[in-house]
Amino acid sequence: MKVTREEAAASRERILDGAARLFRERGLDGIGVADLMRDAGLTHGAFYGHFDSKDALMGAACERAMQGSIGRWERIAASGRGSVMKRIAAAYLSLRHRDAPGSGCPAAALAADVARQGGAARRSFTDGLREQLRWLAVATLGRTAAARRKRALADYSTLVGALVLARAVDDPALSEEILAAARSVFH
Amino acid sequence: MKVTREEAAASRERILDGAARLFRERGLDGIGVADLMRDAGLTHGAFYGHFDSKDALMGAACERAMQGSIGRWERIAASGRGSVMKRIAAAYLSLRHRDAPGSGCPAAALAADVARQGGAARRSFTDGLREQLRWLAVATLGRTAAARRKRALADYSTLVGALVLARAVDDPALSEEILAAARSVFH
DNA sequence: GCCGTAATATGATGGGTATCATGTAAACCT
């Protein structure tokens, strides 16, 4: 039953990674503690040895998902040439991203949940979003810092809105049309 | 019957209107049948006399909310002068709209839920969105029908994304900054 | 090697959920 400190730390990591994925796939209220623990290969009772509450896990998982998102963007920016924003938009508005919410942008997957949920998730979400927007503003073209910032906020809104709508819609043709129209903004 | 047919029809309307509001405020899974019925002044048992299932109600409520959304846009287009899109954006990206999800855009409030939920809600949502996009494309400026359509899809994505993010964020200053940046796109 | 302690398992608790079963009384139809 008892495991190495190392294994315990690995357990916590598995819980967090699984939560970051499953919350994005099924929503903050769409997956329960028992299922999250089963996903990490543990039973439900062990949960409260690792986190104070489900709310605390939501916060930690949001933070982790946000960090992952920033990391993905940094990798996109580092590889390839031409406009950073254009390359980010191409990846963000792809079918691959649309169909993989569990490993995709947490803002598109969780924003509505976070707005209703409040608590630790909302705080982590806001912090992560602030950081991502700061990063994006730097990577954006524009004469002044204020103009770059404004452009980054508006562009990010377009990305999130298009992805959210493309996922919600029942009709594959309409879904792809939404993504394509948003992509055309960045040409 | 304890009530007249007229009163029964009114009951159904109250259930639907309340559901359309409460689903947007709390999410499709965030409010239960019992609470919805209490909101309509009835008890939970009466529900299945009016709807086949909660899923069926979600579908009907999504349709109603979507119709209301189109109606609001038509009223905005009919009153006032200048660019229709600019006036829609001003209303859509207002603090008033941000703080009143229950009577606001169902796409911004429910898209993520709908994507996960599937079922009748997703069908109604898609139909309503298609209609709204058709309407918006007509009200949009552009040389060709295809250009207007593309512009309408991208603009709508920007609106939805900005509102969703503005609602999710914990920081009033950042929230207003997001709305303002999106508004500037339509100037 | 032994003992405290920490990670995990099992199980209980209290509350919420959607849905179904049944009873009742009044509106509707003939």
Next chain:
DNA sequence: AGGTTTACATGATACCCATCATATTACGGC
């Protein structure tokens, strides 16, 4: 006017949920 229908209420069912209580077991420090 009387029998039928039906909107509604009460209550039951079976399940899921977050959280807590307790037991077990083996690691970590001594």
